[in-house]
Amino acid sequence: MSSNNESIFPPATPTMSKKRADLAPDQVEAFRNFSSEVFKEGALDEKTKQLIAVASAHITQCPYCIKGHTKQAKQKGATNEEIMEAIWVAAEMRAGGSYAHAALAIDEIEKIDGL
Known part of the structure; x- marks a missing residue:
C-alpha cells in the first residue's frame, strides 16, 4: 500500500x-x-448512504471521498464485501454510461454516412 x-x-x-x-x-x-x-438517517439508513457515497466517489474519482466514505461506511457497519459490491455497481454505471452514449457516435456516423 x-x-x-x-x-x-x-x-x-x-x-x-x-x-x-x-x-x-x-x-x-x-x-x-x-x-x-x-x-x-432517513428513508435510507446511514450505512446505505455511505455505500452510495463510496460508489459515487469511485464514479467521480475523488480520492479524498473514496477514503473518507470507505472509512465512514466501515464505521456504520458495512462489510468489506458490501463496499466492494458498491464499487462494482459504480464500475458498471461508469461503463454503462460509455456504452449508452455510443448512441451519440452511432447517430453521427449515420448522419455522415447518409444512413
Missing part, C-alpha cells in the same frame, strides 16, 4: 480544512450543514 508521501494528492489535514474554511467560511458552513443533513 502507498503512504501519504507517495501520493500526488496532498493529505487531508485539519490545517487544510481550516485554510478552506478561512477562504470561504459561509460556503464551508453551508456545505457542512448540507452534508450533515444528507447523511442523516
